[in-house]
Amino acid sequence: MLNYLVVPESFQHFPVAGFFTTKQADHDLAVLARHAGVAEHSVYLPIQKHTDTVQIVETVLPPVVADAVLTHRTGLMIGVQTADCVPILVCDPLRRVAGAIHAGWRGTAAGILLKTIGHCSDHYSCNPSDLYLAIGPSICGDCYEVGSEVAEGVQQMTGRGDYLFERQGKPHVDLRRANRQQALAAGIPADNIWISPECTFCLPDKYHSYRYAKGFAGRQYSFIALRD
Numbered sequence: 001m002l003n004y005l006v007v008p009e010s011f012q013h014f015p016v017a018g019f020f021t022t023k024q025a026d027h028d029l030a031v032l033a034r035h036a037g038v039a040e041h042s043v044y045l046p047i048q049k050h051t052d053t054v055q056i057v058e059t060v061l062p063p064v065v066a067d068a069v070l071t072h073r074t075g076l077m078i079g080v081q082t083a084d085c086v087p088i089l090v091c092d093p094l095r096r097v098a099g100a101i102h103a104g105w106r107g108t109a110a111g112i113l114l115k116t117i118g119h120c121s122d123h124y125s126c127n128p129s130d131l132y133l134a135i136g137p138s139i140c141g142d143c144y145e146v147g148s149e150v151a152e153g154v155q156q157m158t159g160r161g162d163y164l165f166e167r168q169g170k171p172h173v174d175l176r177r178a179n180r181q182q183a184l185a186a187g188i189p190a191d192n193i194w195i196s197p198e199c200t201f202c203l204p205d206k207y208h209s210y211r212y213a214k215g216f217a218g219r220q221y222s223f224i225a226l227r228d
């Protein structure tokens, strides 16, 4: 086990390698691929643009614009990059499907998690009750003061919930809890959702944080690969 990885406990029982990196894994894609048991050239990262585009990845091709990726192929490691935004790993151990999602406020407001769950059902006949989620290190609600555009956008997609609250009269959004609420509404059982307690902004020595670095941040990887 590489000691700079955050591994959701729930995923350790499944035939997948799923993990979130910290600052220490910046350029070690080859090491991460080996850790997941895949070839270095079998790593896929989409071009992220805060879209709600979900890409089905069956083979490694030149990257296209997408903010969620899904596969049912073993030997492929797919992922996303984040620094405050919410990374979400998806696994259906029954249908053997794995995915990774980049959910910033725009993706959350656009329902990218819900769209990904929809793709799991449409393309792989997954039942939402069989899906497991791991919500990785990202900015916490206390650290994420937002404008009304963000608060309203997220609430329109998510519905009301305790993910949206005020501190000193300013709206704050906990995007992790917003995505959890969307997942529950889509039929994913609460017991199937793992959430990292760590905040990228609260722990700037451990994680890249876009807000902490005022825009000049690196990125964490969130990767998943199906195993035989």
Ligand SMILES: [Zn+2]
Binding pocket: 139, 140, 141, 142, 143, 199, 200, 201, 202
């Ligand atoms: Zn925080």
